[in-house]
Amino acid sequence: MNGMDAKSYDDPARPPLRLALLGCGSVGSQVVRLLREHADDLTARVGAPIELVGVAVRRLDAKREVEVAPELLTTDAAGLVARDDVDLVVEVIGGIEPARSLILAALDNGASVVTANKALIAEDGETLFAAARKAGRDLYYEAAVAGAIPILRPLRESLAGDKVRKVLGIVNGTTNFILDKMDSSGAGFSEALEEAQELGYAEADPTADVEGYDAAAKAAILASIAFHTRVTAADVYREGIAEVTAADVASARDMGSVVKLLAICELTEGADGPAVSARVHPAMIPRTHPLASVREAYNAVFVESDAAGQLMFYGPGAGGAPTASAVLGDLVTVARNRLDDVRGVGESDYAQCEVLPMGSTSTRYHVAFDVDDKAGVLAQIAQVFAEHGVSLQTVRQEGRGDDAQLVVVSHRATDAALSATVEALRSMPFVHDVSSIMRVEGESE
Amino acid sequence: MNGMDAKSYDDPARPPLRLALLGCGSVGSQVVRLLREHADDLTARVGAPIELVGVAVRRLDAKREVEVAPELLTTDAAGLVARDDVDLVVEVIGGIEPARSLILAALDNGASVVTANKALIAEDGETLFAAARKAGRDLYYEAAVAGAIPILRPLRESLAGDKVRKVLGIVNGTTNFILDKMDSSGAGFSEALEEAQELGYAEADPTADVEGYDAAAKAAILASIAFHTRVTAADVYREGIAEVTAADVASARDMGSVVKLLAICELTEGADGPAVSARVHPAMIPRTHPLASVREAYNAVFVESDAAGQLMFYGPGAGGAPTASAVLGDLVTVARNRLDDVRGVGESDYAQCEVLPMGSTSTRYHVAFDVDDKAGVLAQIAQVFAEHGVSLQTVRQEGRGDDAQLVVVSHRATDAALSATVEALRSMPFVHDVSSIMRVEGESE
Numbered sequence: 065m066n067g068m069d070a071k072s073y074d075d076p077a078r079p080p081l082r083l084a085l086l087g088c089g090s091v092g093s094q095v096v097r098l099l100r101e102h103a104d105d106l107t108a109r110v111g112a113p114i115e116l117v118g119v120a121v122r123r124l125d126a127k128r129e130v131e132v133a134p135e136l137l138t139t140d141a142a143g144l145v146a147r148d149d150v151d152l153v154v155e156v157i158g159g160i161e162p163a164r165s166l167i168l169a170a171l172d173n174g175a176s177v178v179t180a181n182k183a184l185i186a187e188d189g190e191t192l193f194a195a196a197r198k199a200g201r202d203l204y205y206e207a208a209v210a211g212a213i214p215i216l217r218p219l220r221e222s223l224a225g226d227k228v229r230k231v232l233g234i235v236n237g238t239t240n241f242i243l244d245k246m247d248s249s250g251a252g253f254s255e256a257l258e259e260a261q262e263l264g265y266a267e268a269d270p271t272a273d274v275e276g277y278d279a280a281a282k283a284a285i286l287a288s289i290a291f292h293t294r295v296t297a298a299d300v301y302r303e304g305i306a307e308v309t310a311a312d313v314a315s316a317r318d319m320g321s322v323v324k325l326l327a328i329c330e331l332t333e334g335a336d337g338p339a340v341s342a343r344v345h346p347a348m349i350p351r352t353h354p355l356a357s358v359r360e361a362y363n364a365v366f367v368e369s370d371a372a373g374q375l376m377f378y379g380p381g382a383g384g385a386p387t388a389s390a391v392l393g394d395l396v397t398v399a400r401n402r403l404d405d406v407r408g409v410g411e412s413d414y415a416q417c418e419v420l421p422m423g424s425t426s427t428r429y430h431v432a433f434d435v436d437d438k439a440g441v442l443a444q445i446a447q448v449f450a451e452h453g454v455s456l457q458t459v460r461q462e463g464r465g466d467d468a469q470l471v472v473v474s475h476r477a478t479d480a481a482l483s484a485t486v487e488a489l490r491s492m493p494f495v496h497d498v499s500s501i502m503r504v505e506g507e508s509e
Numbered sequence: 510m511n512g513m514d515a516k517s518y519d520d521p522a523r524p525p526l527r528l529a530l531l532g533c534g535s536v537g538s539q540v541v542r543l544l545r546e547h548a549d550d551l552t553a554r555v556g557a558p559i560e561l562v563g564v565a566v567r568r569l570d571a572k573r574e575v576e577v578a579p580e581l582l583t584t585d586a587a588g589l590v591a592r593d594d595v596d597l598v599v600e601v602i603g604g605i606e607p608a609r610s611l612i613l614a615a616l617d618n619g620a621s622v623v624t625a626n627k628a629l630i631a632e633d634g635e636t637l638f639a640a641a642r643k644a645g646r647d648l649y650y651e652a653a654v655a656g657a658i659p660i661l662r663p664l665r666e667s668l669a670g671d672k673v674r675k676v677l678g679i680v681n682g683t684t685n686f687i688l689d690k691m692d693s694s695g696a697g698f699s700e701a702l703e704e705a706q707e708l709g710y711a712e713a714d715p716t717a718d719v720e721g722y723d724a725a726a727k728a729a730i731l732a733s734i735a736f737h738t739r740v741t742a743a744d745v746y747r748e749g750i751a752e753v754t755a756a757d758v759a760s761a762r763d764m765g766s767v768v769k770l771l772a773i774c775e776l777t778e779g780a781d782g783p784a785v786s787a788r789v790h791p792a793m794i795p796r797t798h799p800l801a802s803v804r805e806a807y808n809a810v811f812v813e814s815d816a817a818g819q820l821m822f823y824g825p826g827a828g829g830a831p832t833a834s835a836v837l838g839d840l841v842t843v844a845r846n847r848l849d850d851v852r853g854v855g856e857s858d859y860a861q862c863e864v865l866p867m868g869s870t871s872t873r874y875h876v877a878f879d880v881d882d883k884a885g886v887l888a889q890i891a892q893v894f895a896e897h898g899v900s901l902q903t904v905r906q907e908g909r910g911d912d913a914q915l916v917v918v919s920h921r922a923t924d925a926a927l928s929a930t931v932e933a934l935r936s937m938p939f940v941h942d943v944s945s946i947m948r949v950e951g952e953s954e
Contacts, residue, residue, distance in 0.1 A: 094816065098670055098671070098816055101672075102670065102671075102672060105672065105737075106669075106670060108737070108857060108859045109669045109670075109854075109857070206667065212816070212817035212818060212820065213820060214659075214662075214663040214666075214667030214668070214820070217659075217662065217663065217666060217667050218659040218662065218663065221659075221662060221838060221841070221842055222651065222659030222662050222835070222838040223659070223834065223838055224551075224554045224837070224838050224841035224842070225543055225547065225551060225554075225833075225834060225836070225837020225838050225839075225840055225841050226543070226547075226834040226837060226838065227546075227547060227550065292550075292553070354802065354823060357799065357802045369834065370830075370834075371539065371543055371657070371830040371831060371833055371834035371837075372657035372824060372825070372830075372831050372834035372835070373657060373824065373825045373828075373830070373831055374824060374825070375657065375658060375659070375822075375823065375824035376821075376822075376823040376824065377820075377821075377822055377823075378799060378820065378821040378822075378823065379817060379818065379819060379820035379821065380817070380818045380819070383818075385815075385816040385817075385818070386816060386817050386818055388670075388816055389668065389670060389671040389814065389815075389816035389817035390667070390817070391670070392669070392670020392671060392816075393666060393667040393668055393669050393670050393671065394670075395670055396666070396669035396670050397666055397669070400854070404849075404851045406849045406851050409554075409845070412553060412554070414553045
């Protein structure tokens with residue numbers, strides 16, 4: 065039975081699927097609005113109407129972006145998911161608890177679930193996926209990564225016949241806005257953060273964004289799906305952007321690059337077979353790279369696979385309506401599966417890859433330092449790199465009177481070898497100052 | 510039963526799904542290669558092995574990119590799809606016949622089908638979709654539009670809870686390569702085409718690409734899926750790039766724009782309710798638009814929807830391996846559906862929108878002309894636009910001694926009104942030459 069057929073659209077006898085919504089904030093309100101405004105389209109696409117039967121909220125009298133009939137509202141979320149007439153549950157409360165308990169109860173009660181909860185999936189997806197499998201129901205979460213951008217479904221389904229090698233994502237709009245501002249205006253980090261806060265792109269406490277926690281949760285989810293293995297937020301190496309200076313950004317510009325906070329997921333070789341690296345840190349990428357043109361608070365995910373080559377998915381990474389669009393896309397699939405009594409593509413972790421520690425991860429460095437402008441300095445510096453087993457791709461030296469600026473870009477080496485090299489250089493007498501150290505991505509070597 | 514579960518991966522008892530491949534050229538060979546190289550992954554993702562049981566080719570002794578066991582090869586494609594042990598058919602022959610008859614026979618015989626055949630789907634999708642519905646089988650064709658880029662699945666599934674308003678696609682790599690070359694080098698069309706031919710980006714007879722036939726087929730498919738209506742290749746207005754001059758490209762550059770061949774699908778209002786416009790023509794887009802940075806032979810599809818906002822999907826639009834990646838992604842879904850005995854999201858045309866003729870389509874024009882540099886000319890020209898009901902967004906006049914160059918960008922008006930305006934201007938005595946006329950897209954007005 066196929067819900068998209070004219071047949072089922074013309075079949076008004078199909079009973080509605082009953083939906084419980086957990087949370088009615090900026091995303092939940094937009095879910096309610098879209099359910100209403102697109103009711104006929106949704107019925108045609110699912111094969112049956114979707115009927116909202118309850119909305120769990122914290123306060124009944126809170127101000128909402130959308131009108132909800134008072135009889136639908138309840139503060140008893142646990143009671144709502146325990147009702148025996150609920151087929152579908154959308155969770156947009158966020159955070160670990162009570163979201164986890166509610167989702168588990170919903171699945172256990174036979175409902176299929178759609179969530180936008182990146183923190184929960186990244187921390188404890190395993191428990192939830194196991195519960196969904198056991199219940200024979202779907203748990204979908206496209207909205208958890210990069211808002212409205214369809215990325216989990218393409219990774220999971222469109223590329224199912226391919227082998228993904230690497231995922232590079234700009235998955236946090238706040239930090240992209242700040243870095244874009246620093247790049248376009250020459251502003252320092254604090255100044256750009258203030259502007260982001262004034263414009264509503266950054267929260268009063270910007271820690272989760274600026275320190276990369278938000279991006280790390282998304283990196284864990286992307287790595288798990290791209291490589292069919294289990295990666296949690298705790299496995300992801302994380303550096304935020306608070307240490308990125310105007311000098312770093314200027315140095316990037318000098319070499320035709322731009323600084324972005326990247327979520328990087330890579331399939332690589334470990335000691336005992338395939339391994340993955342999952343990390344979040346600022347990196348320089350060439351301005352010719354498709355990710356370089358992702359401006360303001362937009363998100364994008366760049367995927368490299370064996371057969372498809374280079375793909376990029378671009379769009380708004382946050383916001384009530386975009387996130388609700390992703391939730392509704394999942395909801396239609398989950399509802400169709402429910403009608404057919406099947407499950408969609410669930411999680412897989414058959415690859416069971418080791419997650420490499422950052423020190424063993426292969427990266428590249430860009431280092432700019434001020435050195436004495438005299439003979440032999442370059443040779444000694446090159447010697448330090450060589451001693452650490454790091455080969456150099458480019459070295460650029462520029463005399464400036466008494467001293468010189470030296471800009472070095474390395475080939476790939478372990479992150480540990482690179483940071484030890486920089487440490488050694490810092491202590492050399494003819495090195496005055498290391499003005500910029502940053503990893504480099506998105507370039508062929 | 511969910512094929513992605515560890516459970517089914519560990520279940521070797523599941524009998525294989527039997528696949529017939531029609532065509533073993535550049536795409537077919539890569540399909541064979543991927544089936545082999547990723548056999549274990551595919552088994553895990555489908556829930557059962559996929560076994561290649563036959564390959565239909567034109568000549569048994571042709572040179573192929575991949576080794577195929579001689580006992581699998583046959584020149585009897587009709588006999589292959591009629592076998593009673595075939596569950597899945599991949600069609601990568603291309604063209605209308607015999608592809609259509611073979612797909613119909615395969616569906617009728619109970620097989621699910623994956624095809625990369627844009628011409629066939631755009632010309633006669635209706636017959637095929639009806640046959641798939643009747644047979645209760647899947648017919649998937651992600652590879653038909655924009656090669657490896659997942660675009661049909663996101664439009665159909667990820668955005669199923671949203672309302673798509675507009676699709677702008679760079680869906681032909683040959684023409685994008687040529688226009689990109691003209692933009693970066695200042696070359697004329699013929700010179701850029703020659704270079705594309707030398708580098709293998711354009712065929713000896715480049716008509717299908719250069720005249721927009723290839724893009725028009727893709728526009729028909731995109732419009733049908735985006736708007737849940739029926740649009741065929743014959744419904745698509747089509748202008749190629751052979752008339753694009755170096756002057757057009759330079760004029761675009763002067764206003765911070767770039768010329769691209771766009772497939773444009775738009776949901777709009779007709780006389781009797783919702784209508785769609787589907788068209789392919791060169792257009793100027795601002796360099797700040799995400800599509801402007803799509804270089805060389807890459808493709809990209811930009812989507813505007815009510816809730817998600819602006820999304821873009823970018824990647825290689827052609828080539829054996831990328832196209833095979835899209836085919837295999839579909840194949841995994843179709844195979845999983847086959848195991849579950851369900852159909853995936855099929856076609857829908859419930860919206861049944863009128864397709865607007867080009868003359869009634871609302872567009873914008875950029876016109877550059879040389880005029881007498883004397884008082885009153887600008888006023889008379891503005892008057893001509895006004896008489897045709899076309900309002901102007903910007904007018905830029907530049908004196909150059911005896912004459913002046915005037916560059917006009919209009920607001921949206923019907924294409925008929927705009928072309929009548931330009932016709933009228935051409936005949937005015939103080940207009941020496943119209944150096945560039947081009948539609949404008951991708952800008953807010």
